[in-house]
């Protein structure tokens with residue numbers, strides 16, 4: 001394949017200074033841009049929106065029509081950043097990795113959590129969230145079983161501040177051929193720790209945190225939500241399974257209920273913090289799906305919320321943070337105490353909005 005042709009297809013480019021890769025999706029410029037919409041607190045007031053491309057029965061921008069779904073609904077993104085039918089190619093123009101690019105095959109899916117336009121995970125019931133957990137597990141297994149898929153990234157962007165203009169409760173799954181930067185680094189660290197100490201990094205870490213208790217936010221029988229010792233974002237949280245397991249598929253039904261329960265407990269506290277539908281980017285880190293064994297991988301999810309002091313005051317990662325290192329003022333211990341001490345009931349259930 002010629003460089004021009006490779007440049008027209010989804011590919012990744014290597015940064016020789018940082019050793020990271022950037023995903024490039026040139027075909028995606030055809031995507032409709034709806035413009036910036038009014039900033040709201042993130043949750044919609046109506047159960048069905050005729051203009052929403054995710055509501056049941058509505059037509060999407062690509063022309064397809066959603067079924068009249070009643071719980072969850074998964075479809076392939078109409079303007080996916082990744083696609084399956086990419087001709088394998090690799091270019092290293094300098095021969096020294098200075099202009100190195102590779103084709104990248106993959107797929108992007110959208111997961112609607114509920115037919116109700118006005119709900120969020122925090123406002124859904126635990127049995128409703130269990131259905132979402134089941135879909136995530138099912139999709140991880142199904143997408144991951146495709147020979148060209150080696151890593152499945154499940155995530156949710158919640159709120160306008162995180163670039164998500166549609167309040168309809170939904171998440172995304174991007175899955176691809178290579179292991180992306182963040183999970184690759186976490187894989188290398190977990191493997192090195194296992195080789196050095198013969199134990200799991202996150203199992204050991206969780207034991208320390210459960211003894212210390214000052215960074216714990218909520219806990220149930222099978223999961224823990226805590227502000228990691230090394231947290232960057234003001235109210236960053238990590239969800240960790242108590243049992244050592246590498247993916248969602250291996251969770252039994254009691255663990256799936258516990259995961260749904262801790263999602264609800266955490267997102268409710270997030271909403272209560274500034275009495276707003278709290279924005280965040282959330283995603284799971286699970287073992288790669290390339291058929292290898294990953295005994296060092298410990299299932300967890302990260303929540304990265306941008307808010308700092310109120311519903312509108314956000315933390316920016318600029319200047320020193322972009323160029324040198326992240327920095328924070330409020331300690332992770334204080335953030336955890338603040339979240340832990342918030343009421344367990346959603347603020348909208350306590351007082352009318």
Ligand SMILES: [Zn+2]
Pocket residue numbers: 048049052053054055056116117168
């Ligand atoms: Zn909707």
Ligand SMILES: [Zn+2]
Pocket residue numbers: 200201202203204243244245297298
């Ligand atoms: Zn572990």
Ligand SMILES: [Zn+2]
Pocket residue numbers: 186285300302
């Ligand atoms: Zn992680």
